[in-house]
Amino acid sequence: MNNQVTFRVFRGEPDADGDPFGQMIDYTVDLDEGMVVLDVIHRIQAEHAPDLSCRWNCKAGKCGSCSAEVNGKPRLMCMTRMEDIMAETPGGEPVLVKPMQAFPLTRDLVTDTSWAYDTDRRIFPINGPEDPDWEFYQEEADRLQEFRSCVECMLCVNTCHVLREHGMFDEFAGPRFFVRLASLEMHPLDTGNRIPHIKDDFGIGYCNITKCCTEVCPAGIKITDNAIIPLKERVVTEFYDPLATIARMLGIKEKLPEPSPRLHFGDANVKVAERALKEERSRAEEARKQERARVERARRR
Ligand code: SF4
Ligand code: SF4
């Protein structure tokens, strides 16, 4: 491994319109055996740029804070070994480090991920039995354990084209939250039914199972195969399976739950619902317009 490395790091803040405004700046530092990308960023802060902002906490791949795009790929900086980065970077070229591109910029490598907290709050929590004397099989716990290993780094969200390219943050919950929804829906003790919300409010139909989210997940969660596809199957069974509809009509199968007043509009105020939908669509169209303008401005710079 060379004993020096040059990092080309994004430095900047949002402009008056909230769009990222800044430049890529080169920093060259010594490289020691065993370093990870976050170590190099810390060395840059120590030797060249004490005001370079980056978020980190555990340095062990557990807190999900240090997400960034390194050589164009979303990764945790603390879990990305420099020897791998040097092997993939063409000789003489700098290593590119940018903030996650799908989220609004705060400063330098830090982005604002408040959308994630807002989305999390829209998910009904677990609805378990009152009786504390319960049991379930180890296999049922094992299935959930995969979902519980999520470190909330948002790298999957940053990668998903529905959010990154199309900006559908209002309509689509994104891979991280389908993992959370799957962990609740598949919980052996949970009695809630979030399937209507998963279909209508969280927009699972927008996912076209490209698996890009799974490829970048540092926790190794098979997001598409184990969370999204089973949820899609449940939506199909609940809403489109003709046998289930007949069984429901005959009273053999439970009726679909009443939609939540928090997230749905009932028949009585369907006009309100239509107006809200129209506003929602025009907000999405406006967001898409702004995104196109932002890309155009960035291209000209
Ligand atoms: S599989 Fe679905 S959630 Fe994952 S990146 Fe593709 S569209 Fe997004
Ligand atoms: S599912 Fe994986 S990529 Fe997505 S937030 Fe959780 S750990 Fe990060």
Ligand code: FES
């Ligand atoms: S610093 Fe915690 S995951 Fe990287």
